[in-house]
Amino acid sequence: MINNVGGFDRLVRLALAAVLFYLGLGVYAGSALGMGLAVAGAIAAITGLLGFCGLYSLLGLNTHKVDQRPQA
Numbered sequence: 001m002i003n004n005v006g007g008f009d010r011l012v013r014l015a016l017a018a019v020l021f022y023l024g025l026g027v028y029a030g031s032a033l034g035m036g037l038a039v040a041g042a043i044a045a046i047t048g049l050l051g052f053c054g055l056y057s058l059l060g061l062n063t064h065k066v067d068q069r070p071q072a
Helices: 007-027 032-050 054-059
Strands: none
Touching: 007 032
């Protein structure tokens, strides 16, 4: 797997995952909406931790900056 999710994007995904988990497991616990929010939070957390997003690769997006320093 090639990293295609950049640092800022990863932080946003992890913060969004925390909010979605809170809403899904706390506020809307036991409902279909709560389950959907928890699943969406899990997907955001996994993509944020791994640095790879399958949807980004399908769309050809890449927010990961590659170090461009010349090799010595």
